Amino acid sequence: MSDMATLERGLAAMGIELPEAAHEKLVAYAALLAKWNKVYNLTAIRDSSQMMTLHLFDALSVLPHLGAVTRLADVGSGGGLPGIPLAIARPELAVTSIETVNKKATFQQQAKIELKLANFEPVCARVEEVRRDPSFDGIISRAFSELSDFIRLTAHLLAPGGRFYAMKGVYPHEEIARLPEGFRVVESVELTVPALDAHRHLIIIERNGNA
Numbered sequence: 159m160s161d162m163a164t165l166e167r168g169l170a171a172m173g174i175e176l177p178e179a180a181h182e183k184l185v186a187y188a189a190l191l192a193k194w195n196k197v198y199n200l201t202a203i204r205d206s207s208q209m210m211t212l213h214l215f216d217a218l219s220v221l222p223h224l225g226a227v228t229r230l231a232d233v234g235s236g237g238g239l240p241g242i243p244l245a246i247a248r249p250e251l252a253v254t255s256i257e258t259v260n261k262k263a264t265f266q267q268q269a270k271i272e273l274k275l276a277n278f279e280p281v282c283a284r285v286e287e288v289r290r291d292p293s294f295d296g297i298i299s300r301a302f303s304e305l306s307d308f309i310r311l312t313a314h315l316l317a318p319g320g321r322f323y324a325m326k327g328v329y330p331h332e333e334i335a336r337l338p339e340g341f342r343v344v345e346s347v348e349l350t351v352p353a354l355d356a357h358r359h360l361i362i363i364e365r366n367g368n369a
């Protein structure tokens with residue numbers, strides 16, 4: 159099956175409707191990732207159908223749960239995940255993608271140019287050193303760190319009323335028990351990723367006292 163057919167089948171299974179141009183950009187992103195991976199070692203995933211499932215579908219599975227977020231930071235984004243697929247799927251969402259390793263951020267910049275992603279901004283820095291005004295109403299990460307470090311390293315970037323979105327595998331009971339004081343889980347979503355036989359959860363966290 160072609161990558162486009164695999165993509166369209168996966169999007170349909172997730173109930174996600176996107177314009178044709180977004181389909182093309184998503185397939186082009188997967189191809190770029192595969193091409194640069196040979197030199198830059200951006201991801202351990204090499205097989206193209208696995209790339210679709212473990213990267214594109216996994217990233218897009220959070221789309222229905224992001225609510226009204228307008229400015230999203232993706233922290234420890236590696237080859238641009240989940241930020242690039244989310245920026246492609248939601249052109250009205252401003253995505254800032256923070257990655258400390260230069261070659262990975264360089265790849266993201268290249269992807270921004272080649273895919274013409276006006277709403278995507280890669281930043282090469284350690285997240286704890288990044289300062290932004292205005293800050294973000296959503297901060298997401300996948301495979302970045304345990305929950306308490308994610309919050310500790312990024313809380314200075316979260317706008318009042320904003321939310322953290324942590325993409326996790328099995329439900330992280332112990333990490334949740336170690337959340338820093340002043341933060342609470344407001345929602346846990348069991349994600350369904352097409353063709354992926356593994357546990358996936360999205361843990362949504364707010365500061366205490368948010369409306």
Ligand SMILES: C[S@@+](CC[C@H](N)C(=O)[O-])C[C@H]1O[C@@H](n2cnc3c(N)ncnc32)[C@H](O)[C@@H]1O
Pocket residue numbers: 233234235236237238239240256257258259262283284285286299300301302311
């Ligand atoms: C396991 S990778 C996950 C990459 C991507 N989120 C994904 O799911 O494919 C974690 C990434 O976090 C980056 N990273 C680690 N500490 C960081 C920090 N303090 N600030 C920004 N990026 C960081 C690493 O360089 C690495 O690329």
